[in-house]
């Protein structure tokens with residue numbers, strides 16, 4: 001029986017995973033995907049940032065895919081397998097904090113999953129601007145590179161040639177086998193990413209002999225997330241001033257911020273994106289007529305000053 005190929009998209013917070021996922025979902029390739037999105041924040045934002053498609057998107061919030069929600073992943077996969085034939089392949093976008101090992105392990109140690117699905121490749125998106133910093137302070141960033149079959153060295157617009165060459169050297173020292181592609185906005189021929197048949201258990205066992213042993217010790221206790229919602233419209237100028245100031249002063253600790261915001265007198269949703277001190281945002285699409293216009297904002301990082309962030313966010317309300 002043919003097993004359904006599964007591609008795991010990983011990469012640290014803000015590297016460009018959703019950007020890649022959206023490319024895959026919008027390009028004409030004649031394939032149907034089932035998509036599983038996992039995010040770390042309490043409120044689902046990622047799910048709404050995934051382009052609208054005919055594909056089915058399963059959200060896994062409230063935890064990291066590699067830890068507490070792994071049981072959910074197995075349940076989702078088992079459920080999907082019962083509907084085989086409705087899609088050709090599965091894409092899993094992990095949180096930026098995920099250690100890919102236990103996610104990959106799912107495809108080898110859970111019998112039901114193993115019988116029906118096969119891990120095609122781990123695709124890791126790397127943020128050229130921030131990866132060196134991450135390799136210095138995050139074990140997960142390193143694991144994401146070590147486990148990769150395909151690496152997109154993304155955000156090449158934010159690094160120069162010398163940076164890119166140095167980073168490629170760092171990547172090679174962690175993973176000799178992966179294909180590395182330089183990308184901007186994850187622009188790549190998708191044939192280089194999908195249907196690779198690249199995952200190689202022997203290679204993994206070579207550098208992680210305990211890979212198939214069940215039992216996963218992992219915590220993100222120094223990193224937390226806080227999210228805010230507000231039904232009152234926000235003032236765009238106040239928000240921009242506040243968020244710029246927050247990221248300029250606390251951006252070293254705030255690894256990721258993102259939101260879907262309702263600004264006063266605007267019919268479109270504003271999507272805000274921050275990675276450390278870099279931020280951008282734009283109006284995306286109209287609020288649906290019967291959808292409540294609720295602003296949602298999430299911060300993920302270390303030492304988050306929750307009361308100050310909350311007070312600052314509330315002060316952005318428009319009157």
Ligand SMILES: Nc1nc2c(ncn2[C@@H]2O[C@H](COP(=O)(O)OP(=O)(O)OP(=O)(O)O)[C@@H](O)[C@H]2O)c(=O)[nH]1
Nearest residue numbers: 012013014015016017018019096154155184185273
């Ligand atoms: N300058 C620049 N920005 C990029 C590039 N690729 C993606 N971005 C931006 O980086 C931000 C984060 O991109 P996402 O695709 O949401 O990243 P992610 O890895 O899914 O983020 P999390 O799911 O929160 O971990 C967005 O504002 C993107 O528009 C790139 O090549 N260059």
